[in-house]
Amino acid sequence: MSRKSYTIDRRQFVAGAAGTAVIASGLGGFPHIAKAAAPIKIGVISPVTGFLGFSGSQCRFGAVTAIEEINAGGGIKSLGGAKLEALLADAQSKAEIGAAEVEKLNEAGVAAIAGSYSSGISLATTQAAAKYGIPHCVDVGVNDKIVGRGLDNTFRFGPGFGVITKLGVERLIDINNAAGKPTKSVVIVHENTTPFGSYMAGLMRKGLEPAGFEVMEVLPHPTPNKDFKNIALKIKELNPDLVIPSHYYNEGVLFLRTLQRQRVAPKAIYSVLGGASSQYRFLSEFPEAAQYVMDSNHWYNPKNPKALALRKRTEAAGKHYSYEVFLAYTAVRFIADGIERAGSADRGKIIQALASSTWDGHFMPYGPTKIVNGQNMAAQSLNMQIQGKEIEVVAPAEYMTKKAVFPRPA
Amino acid sequence: MSEQTRIAGWTVLLALLVLAPLAITSGRWIEFMELTLFVAVLGQGWNILGGFGGQYSFGHALFFGTGAYIQALLQFKLGWSPWATLWFAIAGGVLVGAFVGYLSFRYGLRGSYFALITLAFAEAFHVLSRSLVAVTEGGRGVALDLNLDPDRALTTFQFNFGGDFLKAYGFYYTILVILMLAYAATWWMEHTRFGAQLVAVRENEDAAEALGIDAFRVKLGAICLSAAITAAAGVYYTQKFLFIDPGIAYGPTKSVEALFAPIIGGLGTVLGPLVGALFLHGLGEFAKETIGLVWEDRPGLDLILFGVVLILVLAFLPRGLVGLLDLAWRRLSGAAPAARKGKADA
Numbered sequence: 001m002s003r004k005s006y007t008i009d010r011r012q013f014v015a016g017a018a019g020t021a022v023i024a025s026g027l028g029g030f031p032h033i034a035k036a037a038a039p040i041k042i043g044v045i046s047p048v049t050g051f052l053g054f055s056g057s058q059c060r061f062g063a064v065t066a067i068e069e070i071n072a073g074g075g076i077k078s079l080g081g082a083k084l085e086a087l088l089a090d091a092q093s094k095a096e097i098g099a100a101e102v103e104k105l106n107e108a109g110v111a112a113i114a115g116s117y118s119s120g121i122s123l124a125t126t127q128a129a130a131k132y133g134i135p136h137c138v139d140v141g142v143n144d145k146i147v148g149r150g151l152d153n154t155f156r157f158g159p160g161f162g163v164i165t166k167l168g169v170e171r172l173i174d175i176n177n178a179a180g181k182p183t184k185s186v187v188i189v190h191e192n193t194t195p196f197g198s199y200m201a202g203l204m205r206k207g208l209e210p211a212g213f214e215v216m217e218v219l220p221h222p223t224p225n226k227d228f229k230n231i232a233l234k235i236k237e238l239n240p241d242l243v244i245p246s247h248y249y250n251e252g253v254l255f256l257r258t259l260q261r262q263r264v265a266p267k268a269i270y271s272v273l274g275g276a277s278s279q280y281r282f283l284s285e286f287p288e289a290a291q292y293v294m295d296s297n298h299w300y301n302p303k304n305p306k307a308l309a310l311r312k313r314t315e316a317a318g319k320h321y322s323y324e325v326f327l328a329y330t331a332v333r334f335i336a337d338g339i340e341r342a343g344s345a346d347r348g349k350i351i352q353a354l355a356s357s358t359w360d361g362h363f364m365p366y367g368p369t370k371i372v373n374g375q376n377m378a379a380q381s382l383n384m385q386i387q388g389k390e391i392e393v394v395a396p397a398e399y400m401t402k403k404a405v406f407p408r409p410a
Numbered sequence: 411m412s413e414q415t416r417i418a419g420w421t422v423l424l425a426l427l428v429l430a431p432l433a434i435t436s437g438r439w440i441e442f443m444e445l446t447l448f449v450a451v452l453g454q455g456w457n458i459l460g461g462f463g464g465q466y467s468f469g470h471a472l473f474f475g476t477g478a479y480i481q482a483l484l485q486f487k488l489g490w491s492p493w494a495t496l497w498f499a500i501a502g503g504v505l506v507g508a509f510v511g512y513l514s515f516r517y518g519l520r521g522s523y524f525a526l527i528t529l530a531f532a533e534a535f536h537v538l539s540r541s542l543v544a545v546t547e548g549g550r551g552v553a554l555d556l557n558l559d560p561d562r563a564l565t566t567f568q569f570n571f572g573g574d575f576l577k578a579y580g581f582y583y584t585i586l587v588i589l590m591l592a593y594a595a596t597w598w599m600e601h602t603r604f605g606a607q608l609v610a611v612r613e614n615e616d617a618a619e620a621l622g623i624d625a626f627r628v629k630l631g632a633i634c635l636s637a638a639i640t641a642a643a644g645v646y647y648t649q650k651f652l653f654i655d656p657g658i659a660y661g662p663t664k665s666v667e668a669l670f671a672p673i674i675g676g677l678g679t680v681l682g683p684l685v686g687a688l689f690l691h692g693l694g695e696f697a698k699e700t701i702g703l704v705w706e707d708r709p710g711l712d713l714i715l716f717g718v719v720l721i722l723v724l725a726f727l728p729r730g731l732v733g734l735l736d737l738a739w740r741r742l743s744g745a746a747p748a749a750r751k752g753k754a755d756a
Contacts, residue, residue, distance in 0.1 A: 049710045053710075057709070090698075094663065095651055095658065096445060096448075096647075099651065100438075100441045100445060103437045103440075103441040104438045107437060120551065120653060120655060120657075123553060123652070123653045124651050124653065127556065127570060127651075127652065128570075131570055149556045151558075192541070192549040193549050194549050194551075194655060196549075198540075198547075198548045199550050202550075220540070220541070222536075222537070222540065
């Protein structure tokens with residue numbers, strides 16, 4: 001765990017000291033106003049080392065950016081402009097280390113925690129935080145069990161598996177129907193090492209078959225996986241209309257590139273929580289393999305200027321604007337809104353404020369938050385498609401930036 | 411070091427560990443101790459087979475994962491009490507150990523071949539746990555129901571939401587009891603004919619057999635004991651975190667953690683895994699804190715420092731830290747150098 005601090009040079013110090021002296025002398029009769037509010041510590045747990053290191057670093061960037069922006073905007077106003085202080089913790093891609101970091105953050109006096117990227121780590125950290133009544137907002141983990149265990153300290157601002165998959169199936173059916181039902185046969189390819197891919201495959205199958213799709217095969221693979229040639233050839237042999245992949249970023253890239261190299265060209269590739277399918281990094285590195293790939297995933301409201309400003313800031317920092325960045329960013333913003341409304345850094349009061357949150361000052365396509373058992377019921381995924389050099393939102397209509405190209409051009 | 415001195419040392423160490431919560435009220439340091447003792451248990455499991463028996467395993471996650479999964483699945487699928495399932499979990503670990511041991515030792519696999527076969531079995535179980543979805547829940551993992559009722563903390567073996575004492579120290583004492591049993595078993599083994607035979611097999615299997623030792627039976631006994639201890643660590647993990655998936659259970663992390671502690675601490679010594687675990691975790695924490703003070707927000711630098719120190723220990727302390735402590739003790743007490751009993755004498 002380390003503290004994120006902001007250094008000042010000698011000139012800034014002298015100028016600041018002089019300014020402070022002037023203000024302090026003017027406000028001598030109101031010492032309670034002149035006194036700086038104590039910073040409020042926010043724990044940020046991300047797996048920045050280990051096999052989840054890339055995603056964890058993206059999460060950390062998003063969370064720290066949110067804290068910097070809140071501080072630059074005057075801090076927590078209901079607490080006299082109290083600044084937020086980020087206490088950064090590395091879960092090292094292990095659940096037990098994540099839980100141990102919670103113990104440290106508790107003793108460091110955090111008011112709340114944001115994190116911890118994966119479902120497995122988040123299950124451990126939310127449970128450990130619950131021991132001390134620390135409000136914990138899960139940034140990315142989509143396992144529905146995280147918020148379904150009766151822990152009143154645990155919140156998730158984004159959508160879970162159930163909602164994402166349900167919407168993914170419904171929108172696929174809508175898109176297919178609108179295009180005159182060009183796809184019927186389906187192959188699902190999913191990673192089966194972590195809860196994420198396995199849940200997704202099961203739920204997709206359950207949703208697609210009653211809708212008239214024929215699921216020809218479900219092809220699991222481990223994570224990490226270094227070779228998709230066999231799976232690509234199997235798909236080529238089955239020749240489905242539609243391929244539905246679900247894996248983490250590296251496997252997502254490799255899978256889509258292998259399909260391209262093996263000239264496997266289904267009518268559509270439609271992923272749900274595709275690791276690479278709506279990632280600017282993938283688009284910039286492999287634009288040809290990425291064309292017309294569709295994805296139902298976490299996404300921001302593309303018409304919201306705040307979302308576009310964060311994208312600009314992220315790219316200026318040399319990073320890709322991935323879902324980890326904006327989910328971690330909004331998780332911290334959600335917590336900050338709770339602290340603002342609670343008017344206190346007391347953990348219990350923050351939990352109460354978060355549980356009754358109707359926050360709508362965010363840039364996600366959710367509308368005002370509605371928390372039920374810790375889950376934001378208003379959260380939803382969007383459907384994206386890579387078209388040219390941009391990731392376009394193709395559903396729902398409210399957030400659409402381009403119409404879906406379905407089936408994709410031969 | 412005389413037997414009396416060793417016993418006195420052990421008694422003091424044990425008393426310190428039992429009484430530690432009186433001095434350590436910080437949740438952070440209790441958690442640190444818990445993780446350290448957990449790795450020490452994993453390490454002792456590995457040490458019995460690798461340190462005393464000379465059979466280096468690269469796949470001890472096999473036994474850890476089996477214990478963890480059985481503990482989780484019998485509760486999750488059949489609703490059994492965790493106090494009943496733990497015996498099946500340990501027995502399951504022993505059975506898997508006996509199976510792997512029988513196949514490996516029956517066909518005379520030694521050295522790197524044995525290491526590779528254990529690695530292969532761990533990977534095979536990793537694949538099976540992902541693929542047998544109906545039994546293991548596959549990649550989704552098994553998340554046990556959380557008990558939030560403090561009155562049921564003991565019966566559900568879930569101490570995180572128990573009363574003040576259970577919440578703070580319940581799992582510390584759980585892993586301490588497992589550690590004490592594991593170390594008592596190792597102590598017993600070291601002082602029995604079985605232990606002597608195991609060391610003889612390690613030093614020269616052909617010569618041991620020529621003396622009438624049934625090397626196959628001795629190695630099979632060692633792998634079963636080793637598996638039982640490692641599976642018990644799996645039981646602790648499941649009850650503490652209430653979630654297990656194929657990556658946690660059978661991934662390479664636990665196999666590596668299990669062999670590092672005894673190698674650093676001292677192979678073939680009772681105390682080695684505990685000393686190694688304390689050193690590794692202490693060094694990890696120290697590296698994290700000091701690097702954090704100098705370079706903020708530089709994840710991974712602490713791991714580099716950790717790696718460098720590790721290499722130095724491996725290069726300059728072939729008998730591990732226990733060997734170093736032993737040497738220091740002899741210098742201080744003016745005793746003559748000891749005849750080699752284990753890989754290091756302690």
